[in-house]
Amino acid sequence: MNLREFRECVEFNIEHGIYHAVLGLGAPGVGKSQIIKQIGDKYGYKVIDLRLAQMSEVEIGGLIYPNEERTKTRWLAPEVLPDEERDGEKTILLLDEITSCPKRVQVAAYQLILDRRVGQYRLPKGTFVIGLGNREDDDGVYIRLAGPLADRFEILYIDVDFKIWKNDFAIPFGVHPYVIKYLNFKPTALHTQKDDPESMVFATPRSWERVSDILKKSSDISNPVVQNKIAGNIGEAETKQFIAYIKDNSDGVTVDDYLAKKVAAPEDPEMVAVLTNALVDRVSYLRSATDTTSLSEDQRNEVESVIDGIFRLGIAEHVVVGVRDLMELNRKVVRQIFLEIDNPEVEKFIEDNMYLVG
Numbered sequence: 001m002n003l004r005e006f007r008e009c010v011e012f013n014i015e016h017g018i019y020h021a022v023l024g025l026g027a028p029g030v031g032k033s034q035i036i037k038q039i040g041d042k043y044g045y046k047v048i049d050l051r052l053a054q055m056s057e058v059e060i061g062g063l064i065y066p067n068e069e070r071t072k073t074r075w076l077a078p079e080v081l082p083d084e085e086r087d088g089e090k091t092i093l094l095l096d097e098i099t100s101c102p103k104r105v106q107v108a109a110y111q112l113i114l115d116r117r118v119g120q121y122r123l124p125k126g127t128f129v130i131g132l133g134n135r136e137d138d139d140g141v142y143i144r145l146a147g148p149l150a151d152r153f154e155i156l157y158i159d160v161d162f163k164i165w166k167n168d169f170a171i172p173f174g175v176h177p178y179v180i181k182y183l184n185f186k187p188t189a190l191h192t193q194k195d196d197p198e199s200m201v202f203a204t205p206r207s208w209e210r211v212s213d214i215l216k217k218s219s220d221i222s223n224p225v226v227q228n229k230i231a232g233n234i235g236e237a238e239t240k241q242f243i244a245y246i247k248d249n250s251d252g253v254t255v256d257d258y259l260a261k262k263v264a265a266p267e268d269p270e271m272v273a274v275l276t277n278a279l280v281d282r283v284s285y286l287r288s289a290t291d292t293t294s295l296s297e298d299q300r301n302e303v304e305s306v307i308d309g310i311f312r313l314g315i316a317e318h319v320v321v322g323v324r325d326l327m328e329l330n331r332k333v334v335r336q337i338f339l340e341i342d343n344p345e346v347e348k349f350i351e352d353n354m355y356l357v358g
Contacts, residue, residue: 002161004168007035009156014043014128021113023131025099026158027193029204031169032132036094045090045128048082052101052109061108061118077121081112084124091127099133113152162187165205176212178219178246183208185245185255186274188281189238203234221246241274255282259305265313272315276322279306286329292336303337311345320353 001009006024013022024032033049040047052060063076082091095109108118113131116123123129131153162183170180183190192203210233218226221243231239248268255278257263266272283303289295295303310322326334338350 001156002159002164003031003035004161004164006032006156006158007039009154010036010039010128010130011043014039014045019116019128021129021131021153023098023133023153023155024158025133025135025155027160027191027204028134029206030158030160030191031165031205032158033094033096034169036092036130036132040092043090045092046082046087047092047094048080048087049094049096050080051096052105053097055101055105057102057104057108060105060112064119077119081118081121082124082127084126087124089124089126091124093123093127093129095129095131097133098131099135160191160205162190165190169205175209176215176219178215178221178242179208179212182242182245186241186278186281188278188284189234189241192235192238201232201235203238207233241277245274255279259302259309265315269315269318272313272318273321276310276313276318276325279309280322280325280329282306283326284329286326286333289330289333292333292340295333300337303334304341307337307341307346308343311343311349319349323349323353 006026010022010024012018013020026032037047037049039045050060059078059080061078064073065076066072067074082093084091093112095113098106098109112118112123113129116127116129135157166180166183169175170183189203190205190208211230214226214229214233215221220226221230227239227243230242234242248266255275258265258275258279259282266275283299283306285299286295286303292300307326310319310326313319313322338346
């Protein structure tokens with residue numbers, strides 16, 4: 001599901017008074033925490049944000065100490081937990097980074113989620129519990145939840161969706177036009193964590209927001225300081241393409257317009273490279289295809305349109321690069337599509353470049 005659908009699921013519970021705990025799992029930086037804070041603002045709930053990866057089990061589970069006579073124990077409730085007198089009747093307890101915290105902290109949170117209490121402390125009646133974390137394959141710190149703990153959550157998996165991010169966040173909150181323009185051209189650049197698993201720097205919605213903040217202070221992308229700061233947020237490779245696109249904005253074309261044949265390929269070789277990359281990104285779903293029958297009719301038509309677009313680039317080297325990158329997505333499926341396309345230009349290319357198709 002996308003962020004909007006996740007928000008709607010959480011809002012459904014608030015609107016209908018359903019106090020089941022919800023766990024949202026998604027890649028780092030996609031806006032999970034931000035959406036919960038927006039929900040709090042919308043419905044008038046105070047959001048109490050606990051970053052569990054930075055906490056100890058005592059900060060969640062409280063502290064036991066002996067009474068003055070040392071005949072019994074007493075229990076101190078953690079101050080960070082919702083307090084109706086201090087925080088009001090309407091609160092959202094946000095347990096962030098729940099899949100990144102140590103097991104002992106997860107165990108301390110278990111009773112709070114399971115029974116809405118810990119020790120003598122009870123969550124106020126009007127408190128909703130929302131957990132957030134990363135998925136196992138998100139390349140972040142991941143500690144699997146114990147089965148009984150996971151079973152207490154309604155678990156929702158959140159994917160990155162550029163259109164939702166643009167319409168629900170970027171435009172309403174004034175993200176810099178350069179960022180929106182570039183991501184409109186290359187939507188998959190919104191989140192590039194998987195592109196270079198060895199790099200500590202990759203693009204996320206959160207890092208693009210930081211780029212926007214930089215550009216609002218100085219939009220001179222020729223300034224080396226600005227360039228270095230952008231690279232520190234989204235990575236050097238993405239920064240080069242971003243700057244190349246913005247520098248020649250008049251020559252930049254959107255993938256949609258290019259595939260619809262409303263515009264020709266740009267003349268600048270650097271911009272052609274950016275367009276080639278964006279074309280291949282458009283059909284990144286080929287990675288998970290088992291064969292051509294696993295593609296929908298719309299996907300199959302889009303792949304053929306992208307292939308046609310690659311052959312219209314006008315620069316032979318970029319045609320070869322585009323075909324090679326398509327093959328790297330899924331050699332078996334792309335090869336099958338190439339062999340089924342009734343296009344003399346494609347057939348001639350296959351004959352001349354058998355090494356690429358295999």
